[in-house]
Amino acid sequence: MCGIIGYTGHRPAVPVVIEGLRRLEYRGYDSAGVGFVQGRELHILRAAGKLRQLENKLASCGTFLATSAIGHTRWATHGAPTEANAHPHKAFRGGVCLVHNGIFENYAEHKQILQGKGCVFSSETDTEVLVNLVADERVPGVSLLEAFALALRKAQGAYAVALMDQDEPDVLYAARHSAPLLLGIGRGENYVASDIPAFLPYTRDVVFLEDGEIVRITPASWQIFSLADLMPVSKSAQRIDWDMQSAQKDGFRHFMLKEIFEQPRAIAECMAGRTDASRTAVRIPEMDALPVPSRLRIIACGTSFHAGLWILPLLEEWAGIPTNVEIASEFRYRKPLLAPGETTLVISQSGETADTLAALRIARERHSPVIGLCNVVGSSIARETDAVIFTQAGPEISVASTKALCSQMLVLLLMALYWGQRQNSLPKGLAPEALRALDGLPAQLETALPVLRTEARALAWQHASARSMFFLGRGQSYPLALEGALKVKELSYIHAEGYAAGEMKHGPIALIEPDFPSFFLAPHDALFAKSRSNLEEVQARRGPVVVLTNSPKPGLHLDARQAWIIPDAWGPLKGFFFLPALQLFSYEAATYLGKDVDQPRNLAKSVTVE
């Protein structure tokens, strides 16, 4: 949420920064801006809306002489998404400007003090207070680095910030606390950014910054200091292996569609190296040093939370581990009791979700070993856990999470098998059977996806005019129903509710009427007969129903008004076909309604504020 890029080097900096901001668009934003020094003068251009609006403004100014710049895409927190509130913000006195991701919690008290000193503010933002604090600290004898550090020490909350000054046009300063920021190291040029894709066409050498670090970059150098005492911190760059192609659309109309179709590959890559040579046992070396949990608490947000709910029954049934699953923003604000030996598992695609990160820290304070399941190498969550397992799904750009969930489900399935092996609690032959089925899964899914897409489109066109929808399921289909509803809400802005099918009769069934469709997930699993009864209850109330089910077999038949036959698979692998069916339905509904699929309104890819 919010994107930052800063560049200093030998190229025209403004186009580099605009291009970098475009690659950060997936993070979500509602205004944008750029700051650069040209002719010894600081220039700031900002616009509400999309980058196109900013580019229209830039078109009438010559920016080609500037070789360093900072840019920002803002997701509004303090003040409406207007041009005046967009970043960069300039200090009232002096030529310093700053971009900021996060929330400066105690800004109001500092604003008052600064106003008392004659400072005039032109926006409603906390960021403008921060840049004026820097200017206020910069008295004779105090360098900009020192003034920046003094100001940041006064700021409570979360931030990633980048700063430039017209008196030192080739130097950029940046710092982070509980918000992502990294350095890209080039030849004769350096970058700071919120995420790797921002500078990926130019360099793959990355330095991950930690909380409490402050950096100074010039075209030829980069130095990191501790914010607490400005002592140098020694770090080296890591080469990351993402390529630009995997961060581009590859001919698909949207990143979301591309990422849905990447799921077979995500499964194959996620499996790689995680079984023994004979394909009879699961290997997860990252977890070998940790004991098998006596209890497990899974904590996550949004789609990642659904992954946790999905695996719960298998952790209990296969591995014998009592498990509960919690929403991070709820967990962090109670006083949770963690039993001795209880392990915490945090799940996060981005590894930067503020609530999940806070929950992780609480669990660690209470001496619970914490395992992280993340997609982004070097992310905060990945770095702060006792053991981290990467989903290896590749960059997920679309705000709507798709392949990340598929890969989370897969790793979690492997974890349930792995702990089951260590506990000796797996039914005989189950692991080899599961692994055989998993081997065939990528190819089956590859074949199924185009067909599912055609079917999803027909259904979406038929139902996209509904004002509300239910997604219903039981057992492992219940979290998938929640996910189906979440996707429809976030992409199509249609009200959709995911519900446990067995709970319908306890209230929600009252909503059923002829223009309120229900999408019923009824795979051929142990709960099929129960789902069939729940389906009949809904159909009896004359609600339109679409049943997602497997091809009828003797004894496994239901009387559905409209059926969507989903390819069948071994046991819990059925979910790997129901999931893309739901994703494709929401995608097709959103495109039919003309919505912004990759950047839905009000949303951000990585939710770095609480």
Ligand code: AGP
């Ligand atoms: C789902 O499509 C959303 N992008 C959202 O619910 C997301 O899963 C949630 O914000 C958690 O993100 P994380 O996995 O990066 O922690």
